[in-house]
Amino acid sequence: MIRVENMTHHYGDKISLNEISFSIAEGEKVVLLGCNGSGKSTLLKILDGLITPRAGQVFYQGQPITSLHLKQGAMRRIFRKEVALLFQNPDVMLFNPTVYDEIAFGPRQLGWSNIDERVSHWADLLGLSAYLERPPFTLSGGEKQKLALAALLAVEPRLLLLDEPAAALDPRSTGWLVDFLAGLRVTLLTTTHNLSLAPELGARALVLGEDHRLIYDGPIKNFLGHLDLLVAANLAHTHRHHHGEFEHRHWHTHDWQ
């Protein structure tokens, strides 16, 4: 469904992604892991056609994703309908006057009928029915996240790119989100640096190292048991701690095993 070939991206002189190659098949649920600043968000924006890489290519359903291709009306319509990105900060994608209009925004662009039914379906599913007449900016952080998700799902995408979807959620909402995503029948690529959550979001992991290269692509269970890789990705930590009177220091793996 998505294929990335030798892709490199820079912000000015600073490299943010270094010769990345991978592919994702339809229906897969993949987790993109990496420490802060490793390039996870940049990679999602490139996959969504919002940023152009300096080198390499990205293909969606065999078609190259470039700004030139996305200027073609038909390609743009198909790509923007089928590929949806949930930004880490949902505020940047919520600009309609009410929650109702926000969910209806995509279906209206597609000229679909039964807008009311579609809006109430997704609002019910995401627990937003009571807020339909409210402006999105009056919602809490967790509610905004749910609204952004509802607005994306309302166009029935085939590939959902989620950028740290649980970062702003409380533990109860995080549990709800994990269950909700598990029930979705779409291809999912979710970024996180939360290792305890990662195995619940997908069976396969792509891991970005501190050098902005892809250092692992495989089953997530294997990655989580591989301390050298965890350290290379800056996803393991060491600090001193106490066991009663005894103080010692070692790598911590108990967060995810």
Place this chain on the structure above:
Amino acid sequence: MSERIKLLAYLVAIIIASWTTSPAWLTGGLLATLLLCGRDAMRMVRRAIVTTIAFSGIVSAAYAGYRWLAFDTLPLDWLVTVNLRVLLMAMLTFLVIARVNLFQALSVSRRFSFLLVLAVSQSIGLKRVLDEFRMGLHSRSIRPASLRDRYRAVAHAAGWLVDKSLGHAHESAQALKSRGLFK
């Protein structure tokens, strides 16, 4: 030439430009600035025009309309002078941003340096946020975004930024206060 002298020359040039009323001298200043810009000249002219066109256009149209309705004349000299002056000042400012290391130029005062660091970090942060808002609209636009959607997105971004800026300004002031400034 030291960075401090370049900054001083810029300030003097801005003051002179704001006093000069002769279109010929302003045009001369503009040409001199273009020469100083070198091969970046056209890019800087474009940036200066894009930056000032809304302000200059509204002020020019409003004053020209008033003069036309009240006196039945168009103030052509005034329009040329004001627009040349605004363009010259914008060009000088872009030139100084591109060519002068402001951190070195303002290192004479600890307080100026702090303020510059704050201003630069705020503007970098704002640029990143604005890029995110632009991409947010772009990502959700299955068809090219309509003018109404663009206005809504811009209004939403502006409101969000005002809220955040107030919060950041308050926090920055507290941070500076806690480090011994503005007692």
